Amino acid sequence: MEEKAIRVENVHKSYSSTNALNGVTFEVSKGSIHGFLGPNGAGKSTTMKILTKELTLCSGEVTINSEKPIGFLPEIPPLYKHMTVSNYLEFVRDIFNSRSDLSEICTRCGLSDVSHRLIGNLSKGYQQRVGIAQALVVDPEIIILDEPTVGLDPHAIKEIRELILSLKKDHTILFSTHQLYEASHLCDEVTIINHGKILKTGKIEDVKNDLVAGEVILIELDSKLSDEDRSECISKFNVEISGKENQLRIVSKEKADLRGEINRFLLDKNYIVSSLKSEEMDLEQIFQKVTSNIND
């Protein structure tokens, strides 16, 4: 079984009148990049602050499988803008009584050329790199990044994503985002949260597969599907058919690959199938579908 770096079991957290987390359960595999996805107010920051012990939980259990402290980049990076990058990182190293090699951390984060500059004078993208660098100063195995690309321009976003990917070889990374593109391109695993509840969690491919309720097949015929054949197809394969005439959208109610069987059925009925393909939902569509189901 895959070793887990983080286990979160049935965690509840309320702030006076708000139930922020309602039984949150998920696991983060060692060495993975795990995306924590959800809209504003979903409970991402609260969960991360509980993992880093900034907040206490009301009930439930959190297991961190690491001897070393967690490296944490909060949503608002804790930067002293009147300090130079190197002075600030030395300051963080002193606070945590760490012996990390700061010049190596600066190299990894692409900060070597700006280490003498005041943080306040750096671009937002570079300030975020300093935020990630301070998370590395404690020499962590696990790094938690709260929305590391939010508010950055597209070029800086790309660079921060590359930096996150480069950290994967030595670290387990949990990062939050509300961008599905980011999760689907960076992550090995993903957890989707909304209203303090986990909607889905697991390997990115499984989550995608799981969320697609049934396979969607798009078919084009050379002639109109007769009403009789349409009814037979619906009952024989337990599917829904939408679309008119010769352009059909078939949704399977079960999880099965019906492409071959439906193709054969249509050929037997003497239709010419000019195209038959599966429709793939991207995570963006999947997320919309899942969050709208939950809000129903």
Ligand SMILES: Nc1ncnc2c1ncn2[C@@H]1O[C@H](COP(=O)(O)OP(=O)(O)OP(=O)(O)O)[C@@H](O)[C@H]1O
């Ligand atoms: N200190 C607090 N006091 C009261 N309510 C809070 C506090 N912090 C968060 N909340 C509430 O808890 C819920 C979860 O908030 P949280 O910040 O964890 O969400 P999030 O997914 O990180 O959102 P965002 O993307 O906006 O940061 C929200 O309803 C929020 O208003």
